[in-house]
Amino acid sequence: MSNNKFTEYNSELTEEIREKYKSIIEGIGEDVDREGLLKTPERASKAIQFLTSGYHLDAEEVLKSALFDEDYSEMVIVKDIELYSLCEHHILPFFGKAHIAYIPNGKIVGLSKLPRVVDIFSRRLQVQERLTDQIVNAINNVLRPQGVAVVIEASHMCMMMRGVQKQNSVTTTSAFRGTFKNMETRNEFLKLISSNLS
Ligand SMILES: Nc1nc2c(ncn2[C@@H]2O[C@H](COP(=O)(O)OP(=O)(O)OP(=O)(O)O)[C@@H](O)[C@H]2O)c(=O)[nH]1
Numbered sequence: 001m002s003n004n005k006f007t008e009y010n011s012e013l014t015e016e017i018r019e020k021y022k023s024i025i026e027g028i029g030e031d032v033d034r035e036g037l038l039k040t041p042e043r044a045s046k047a048i049q050f051l052t053s054g055y056h057l058d059a060e061e062v063l064k065s066a067l068f069d070e071d072y073s074e075m076v077i078v079k080d081i082e083l084y085s086l087c088e089h090h091i092l093p094f095f096g097k098a099h100i101a102y103i104p105n106g107k108i109v110g111l112s113k114l115p116r117v118v119d120i121f122s123r124r125l126q127v128q129e130r131l132t133d134q135i136v137n138a139i140n141n142v143l144r145p146q147g148v149a150v151v152i153e154a155s156h157m158c159m160m161m162r163g164v165q166k167q168n169s170v171t172t173t174s175a176f177r178g179t180f181k182n183m184e185t186r187n188e189f190l191k192l193i194s195s196n197l198s
């Protein structure tokens with residue numbers, strides 16, 4: 001889906017949200033009838049529907065769709081997964097990277113499903129902490145691995161463009177389950193995500 005144009009718009013909802021965007025544009029004192037803005041309410045309506053399309057998808061179902069029996073029991077890491085979400089306080093973007101690791105317990109998952117889970121939970125109104133927990137919990141529930149870890153590093157537009165106006169601050173959140181509660185395992189993961197070797 002990420003490389004294709006998202007087209008699953010419900011026309012009634014698109015119209016409803018379009019009218020609300022029209023009011024917002026008028027509310028800020030702009031002219032909704034000037035040429036450059038004529039199609040903007042419709043575009044914005046579609047954009048916000050895409051950016052919140054994760055509500056309609058079930059992360060656990062996606063993980064279940066590509067589970068394979070396998071004896072491999074070392075750490076599997078997918079790092080630097082780009083992430084775009086919306087903060088629920090200001091509906092402004094926060095964006096960055098997610099790093100995911102798990103140690104299988106008889107089952108591995110198709111690698112692409114991990115970034116898909118990141119997208120499903122990112123495309124909602126979020127706080128970074130809950131996003132981190134939702135990703136780790138979905139993987140833990142479906143794979144029942146020996147352990148799973150998620151680290152997210154993100155910049156929040158609501159802290160950059162407005163408010164406190166800090167351009168360089170990065171927020172890091174993490175969630176560890178199972179063997180990642182063990183310092184040695186956790187440190188190995190943290191070392192691997194900060195190196196170029198994993
Ligand atoms: N914990 C957490 N806070 C977030 C996240 N995204 C935005 N925030 C914060 O949510 C808070 C909302 O605080 P309020 O004081 O109600 O909002 P505000 O007056 O707009 O605050 P300022 O941003 O400080 O101007 C702010 O401190 C934001 O930085 C997030 O993912 N996690």
Ligand SMILES: [Zn+2]
Nearest residue numbers: 087089090158
């Ligand atoms: Zn915010």
